[in-house]
Amino acid sequence: MKPAGPILVVEDIVKRFDTPDGALTAIDRVSFDVAPGEFLAVIGPSGCGKSTLFNVIGGLIDGYQGRVSVAGETVRGPHAALGMVFQEESTFPWRTVIENVAFPLEIAGVAKAERIERARHFVALVGLAGFERRYPAELSGGMRQRVSMARTLASEPKILLMDEPFAALDEQTRLLLGDKVLQIQQELKQTTLLITHNITEAVQLSDRILVMTYRPGRVKRVVSIDLPRPRTSEIVSSDAFGHYVAQIWSDLREEATRGMQDAEAHSRRERATP
Amino acid sequence: MAETGRLTRAPALVANPVMLLRVGLIAAVLALWQTVSVSGLLFRDVVPSLGAIAGALARLLVDPGFFGHLGTSALEIAVALVIGGLSGLIVGLALGANRLLGKAFEPYLYYLGPTPKIIFFPIMIMWFGVGPGSKVAMGVISCFFPIALSTAAGMRQIDRVLIRVGRSFRAATWQMVSKIYLPAMREPIVNGVRLGFGVAVIGTLLAETKLSNRGVGFLVINSYSTFDMPRMYALLIIVFMIAIGVNALVGRLGAGRPHIKS
Amino acid sequence: MGRLRALAGMAAVAVFLSTGAAAAADALKVTIGQRGNWDSAVVHLGSKPGIFRKHGLDVESIYTSGRGETLQPVIAGSVDLGIAVGTLGAIAAYSRGAPVRIVGAQATGAADYWYAKATSPIRSLKDTDGKTIAFSTNGSSTHSVVLAFIKEFGLAAKPTATGNPSSTLTAVMTDQVDVGWASPPFGLKEMSEGKIRLIARATDASLVRGRTIRVIVAHAPALAQRADTISRFMQAYRESIDYMYGDGPQVIKDYAEFVGVPEPLARRVRDEFFPKSLLWPDEIKGLDSLMEEAVAFKFVNAPLTEQQTKEFIQISGTPR
């Protein structure tokens, strides 16, 4: 095994869905790979099949063409080396923060004392030390999303897979949480694949950005982000940052417009009530 | 700060008027009963005075024989709830987990659910005999339906993302059930058990009124057939109190964690 | 010497206990309808002085709310005997092939009585034209009595189903029905308090006097396999009836306690309403008129043949 080779390889993925209007191609011949320690973002407008791609890589859906492999091993079902952070609120409301974070260790059969100890480390890592005994309902949305992230990190995945983890949060919280992610990545050298529709977020965090087209989702362009590391959210005020954002928006604008027109046409057909 | 201040002060402020109102309402109901009883508007012996009912209640509570009957009924109901509850839970989980099974068999459960179970009693006697068996069977068929249906519905209401979380961590099926499905469905299951408890009590006691020489249902019908109305009301009051108590207890179990407002 | 006697005493106790245990081997399960009636209290009252035990029987009684609930367990074989099963119901079950046999009469004639509110102008059956007369439910023995009243006395009264004595009493007292029915001891207290007035007895109808309205039935396979046990039960049953009509005061005391009424009232129930012949199990009377009625109330499609009747009615024990 070559240490320098890619740890995640995605080859020629095609995924179609049956819908009442006929077959719909969600993603079409998507290929890329991720090197160890790399932070890669996949960006695209709503409806470009980002979440489908996320589920395919995470092994949560099958019935697609192509191949996903992790460290040379083909993915069939959820893979131990992949840790997923979901877009939706996904903390267990019946578990405290520490119990949530210890969940993957519990599934793996780690003894109670040890898993609590290890979970404590990850709770501290996402900056929630002191909240161990709280229930999710007692926390803010941003804090809950950090609990989810700590939970996934606690399973010590080789690759962290995140699906718009900050989509439900406000812009300022999102920037500050971005700092947290940067810091964690610095500390753990965590290989990360981030799915997002937020340009600032993608540029702020990534080494490379994959821009997708609107339906069917294809890889439109790959942009390398040569911003210095370690970074913080202050980078958003730099010229280089603005340049990247402008460049990616010019690629995305056309796709987003197509998406919006498509959605309007769809609503007109459905005569959906408000 | 203001929030916590309100939280600590509010119950003290509200509790008193609530208690007052409750006492007032009970007093009003009792007064109404007594008025009807004294007025003779309804046949006197059927609406006995509060004194007569209280006397009967006191006599019941010092009668050790009564607690034997109460124990019999309680045991029958408990066994019925365990058997009916567990089978309801398993069937509910199966129907909720599998779309095909759910669509194929749930309609039948919905049709049989509202069918009054007492009509099956002649059959239950023949199947399970005249002893506690037929009463337990009545309790079981009564509580099976609400528990199975609310488990199946609860299963479908589970936030899908929680299931995906479990799968992403490669939880085994039993881990999914014990660590995700059941805790996530606590509320619908507890509600199902509450409903199930109510109908199990009704099913078991009605069966006892029809055929038995033990149990509270037997005492009720025996008091009625000898026209000892104060004793009958005293028995009903005790049954109601116990039902209300158990219901509150189960309800407290179900309240559990605060909800996340989405 | 004293110790020897004590030992002998203990041995006697041990023997008694072991025979008791041996007797328990002959266990019989029975369902009994109409709890509280004098006629259905035979097993209870006879067990008190140990009459059934003496015959080597351990009888477990389960009371029912009457009618079908007494018979259904017998058909299914979950009890051996059913006591106070309506004769029509037993005939219906037998005619449809159910494994039941009549082993004795339980009530011949009826102790039921009819009454009106004390303030009502009705004093006898003659005053009931255009009024409502209660019976329990369609096809019950009280139904046939009311129909017999109407027929034999040429009444123009309206029969009305009102259910059991309790709901009938409330219906009478709240003027929902003019004439109610009850089975003693129910209502005797109200009668002595002057709240209600007796206007007729079931036996006023000649049809009813000579008719067995309730019977004792056995599960057919049980009867075939345990003929001796059931025969001993019926002997004990007859002995219990003899005891109930003996001079001893204890039986009245036991009955008064059983139904929760004062002793004088309990005595009145026996002496005024239940002649011994009503309880005697030896003969099923009035079978022809019962068959007619069974057809009329759709309990059977056709009367039983002689052959069938012979198989169906097998009086157990030794009739006298």
Add this chain to the structure above:
Amino acid sequence: MNGARRLAAKLAPPVLGLTTLVLAIILIQILIEAGRINRFVVPLPTQIAASFGRVIAEENVLGRFLLTAGEALAAGVLLTVVGIGLGVLLYRFRLLRLACETWVAALASAPLVLMYPLFLVIFGRSALTMVMIGFVAALPPVILKTIEGLAGTRRVLIDVGRSFKLTQAQQFWKILFPAALPSMFVGIRLGLIFALINVVGVEFLINFGGLGQLINELAERYDLPGTYAAICFVVLVSVCFFAVTGWIERWLRPAD
């Protein structure tokens, strides 16, 4: 091709359900004929099927069906009016709600049907008794669901109403009531089911009235196939109620 597959997917569940039911009935028939089930406890399914005609023709099933369904329906109308009224009352007066809501919830599991002797006294041995028992026993779910619906109205909708300076009455009829309607409907549907259970149960217990009495009488005559056939009719009533409330619900809430 695609359409055919979707049709197959749509038909599979009812076909599976029905097939299982038919197979179960056939299995019972075989077990009885083989003597594994006591035929005096469970009659042959073929006998039950054959008895339908007789029961319908001789026992006035249609009339009884209408009586039982009518009683349950009358209880349902009372429930709707009184239950929603009480629910609104409890919602409006917070103190009353705090004092009573848990009581109402607890009453839902109290065996009110055992009170039937009292009802017999007050309302007599008549259809009114069934209606009233059905009504009282089914009241708690309607009240609770009404409160739940009203209390669950989204804050922003109430604020919208206030921004338009609606009067109290307008606020109720234009905002709260429509917002709470789905939940109220769930309550009424539950209530109807409770009412039906109690109506038939009491008919059976006191041997008076519609289908409940029929079952009791047929069991009394030891007409087993007829008894089972009559039970099928009670199930049919509950199927009808289920279907009708389903339609009304869809009609009231087309957007969902």
